[in-house]
Amino acid sequence: MPELRKERLDRGVKVRAESIYAISSMKEIMFLIGPGLVLVILLLILPVSLPSFWQRIMALTGVYVLLSIGFGFLASYVGLVSLGGALFVGMGGYISGLLNSVGVPMFLSIPVATIAGALICTLVLLPVLPLRGVYFAIVSFVYPLFAARLIAALGIFGGTDGIAGLDVMPNVYVLLYVMVAVVIVVMFGMSRLVNYEDLGLVLRGVKDNEQAIKASGLNLTWYKAQAVFIAAAMGCFGGAYLTHLYGWVGMSLFATDFSILPLAATVVGGTGTIYGPVIGAMLLVPISEALRPFGTLRIVFYAVILVFFVVFFSEGILDYLKRKYEQFEHWVRV
Amino acid sequence: MTNDDIILRVDNLEKAFGGVKAVDKVSFDLKKGGVLGVIGPNGSGKTTLINLITGFIAKDGGKVFFKDKDISKWQPHKIADFGLARTFQVMRPYATLAAYKNIIPPLYSPRAKRTAKGKLGDRSAVAVDILEEVGFERDARVPYKQAGTLPLGYLKRLELCRCLALDPELIICDEVFSGLSMSEIASMVPLMERLHSAGITLVMVEHRLRELFQITDRAIVLSFGEKIADGSSQEIFENERVKQAYFGGEDSYVTSE
Numbered sequence: 001m002p003e004l005r006k007e008r009l010d011r012g013v014k015v016r017a018e019s020i021y022a023i024s025s026m027k028e029i030m031f032l033i034g035p036g037l038v039l040v041i042l043l044l045i046l047p048v049s050l051p052s053f054w055q056r057i058m059a060l061t062g063v064y065v066l067l068s069i070g071f072g073f074l075a076s077y078v079g080l081v082s083l084g085g086a087l088f089v090g091m092g093g094y095i096s097g098l099l100n101s102v103g104v105p106m107f108l109s110i111p112v113a114t115i116a117g118a119l120i121c122t123l124v125l126l127p128v129l130p131l132r133g134v135y136f137a138i139v140s141f142v143y144p145l146f147a148a149r150l151i152a153a154l155g156i157f158g159g160t161d162g163i164a165g166l167d168v169m170p171n172v173y174v175l176l177y178v179m180v181a182v183v184i185v186v187m188f189g190m191s192r193l194v195n196y197e198d199l200g201l202v203l204r205g206v207k208d209n210e211q212a213i214k215a216s217g218l219n220l221t222w223y224k225a226q227a228v229f230i231a232a233a234m235g236c237f238g239g240a241y242l243t244h245l246y247g248w249v250g251m252s253l254f255a256t257d258f259s260i261l262p263l264a265a266t267v268v269g270g271t272g273t274i275y276g277p278v279i280g281a282m283l284l285v286p287i288s289e290a291l292r293p294f295g296t297l298r299i300v301f302y303a304v305i306l307v308f309f310v311v312f313f314s315e316g317i318l319d320y321l322k323r324k325y326e327q328f329e330h331w332v333r334v
Numbered sequence: 335m336t337n338d339d340i341i342l343r344v345d346n347l348e349k350a351f352g353g354v355k356a357v358d359k360v361s362f363d364l365k366k367g368g369v370l371g372v373i374g375p376n377g378s379g380k381t382t383l384i385n386l387i388t389g390f391i392a393k394d395g396g397k398v399f400f401k402d403k404d405i406s407k408w409q410p411h412k413i414a415d416f417g418l419a420r421t422f423q424v425m426r427p428y429a430t431l432a433a434y435k436n437i438i439p440p441l442y443s444p445r446a447k448r449t450a451k452g453k454l455g456d457r458s459a460v461a462v463d464i465l466e467e468v469g470f471e472r473d474a475r476v477p478y479k480q481a482g483t484l485p486l487g488y489l490k491r492l493e494l495c496r497c498l499a500l501d502p503e504l505i506i507c508d509e510v511f512s513g514l515s516m517s518e519i520a521s522m523v524p525l526m527e528r529l530h531s532a533g534i535t536l537v538m539v540e541h542r543l544r545e546l547f548q549i550t551d552r553a554i555v556l557s558f559g560e561k562i563a564d565g566s567s568q569e570i571f572e573n574e575r576v577k578q579a580y581f582g583g584e585d586s587y588v589t590s591e
Contacts, residue, residue, distance in 0.1 A: 198442070201431070205439040208428035211390070215422070217414035217443035217500050 006329040047176035061285040062179035063238035068277035070231030071262035078227040079207035083259040084140030088235020090254035092117040096240035097249030106167040110240040117236030144254040162250025270316020341366040347396035356382040358559035369536045371553030379559040419497035423508040425489040429482030437461035440499035449501040487518040504535040511542045
């Protein structure tokens, strides 16, 4: 009878050094790229397999995924706690909406809103970038409240009614696959950015030690501004996308949900990675929508679920899954 | 009025924290290629003086000239970019990064790009080279370990490496010998001498006078923010005010009636 023993696949794959992998077989390659591949395939087949109610929610989830990646990126790699999700979404949404209402086609207004919106968001946040501590969180949180009141009080940009009758995506598949493509590019792009030795490395330095960055002859504010621009661009795209999902732009784009949910998604999904916030948002947004039949009690159930995740998966779902995945043992013949 | 040889001139620098004069009208100058010691009892304002020169805290008054340029109002990163690097007394590594990756951010500074004239190549390799220059070569694995896990001696060297990556003309070292064992100090002294002979001007804030005066013969002495002496080791040790600052003068003894 052949003798069997348990073996962990990752032992042979991971050499005990940062970012060096020794790969010797197809099985090991699959071990490394498998999780990413599953995620990509899932994203690609979801739009065609979901019922129409959930297709809408998937689009909304995509926006939250982008916001959460932005939040996680700033929090885990730059050391900035951003509550600016609503600012980014509102800014992108209104710019795209206003452009579209004067006749700029949607496929142009969305990219313009992404870049110009991110630029404006970065500029208005610039004064607090040299400061450490809670100032960035507070100021980024206050701007959208300020903007919403301003629009309501002055009646500009459609006032409380918003601007209706804007372009919408031609059909639900274009809508969803645009989002899937953007999410895939952003996810892997950001992962590449933070793990390699260029801007990402300097930004991790910013998080670890701001004084040392200054002593290295690097302009701290400039690097923080670049990071905020990247996060803001993702949020602004999300806002512009929502505008053309609803064909309407209004004050609800400055809603506090856009600031807070990314934080919850990052805590639930796991900090310190790009994929943690993705998983967090992909769980929390559908849960939140699925609880809608409970009416007012929705928030209560939602809070209970959040507490459950925080208590039982306090390191984050991704870290938990990763540990289980890497500890996975299989029987081999000796 | 400026001398070509003088690389750093500090003119009447002042800083008060509340009612405490941390640095009180300190002036000195330093020749290119020279080594200047800055000594003084604890709390005499040595680190504050460095922070003022390198722009990390705002000055209440006075001016700093580096390479004949008035850098008094410059931001820290601009001063570092101009060739005036510094180490921190409390080491500031990027704790979560591998040791060699700590040296990569300064290699992205405009100064590093300028001095390498576009021939920087693989920054990781350059970083490992710099680490080996200052004594990381004894254990080949150390450059790849997380900076947060390194012992003190390596962290002190890492601070120096971050400066060296900028290819600086002047390095201000804030207590590179403090907290090190005698054998580590013994290996640091030749390193500092090597930097000096490579043409780098050094300002060394130190408590360890024996090692300091192996490297240089000139020092200034601070006491309660004031400069009380400036000269060779001989002059400093014979100076009455220095003796009083370190050991207490006659009148500071408590006499019983």
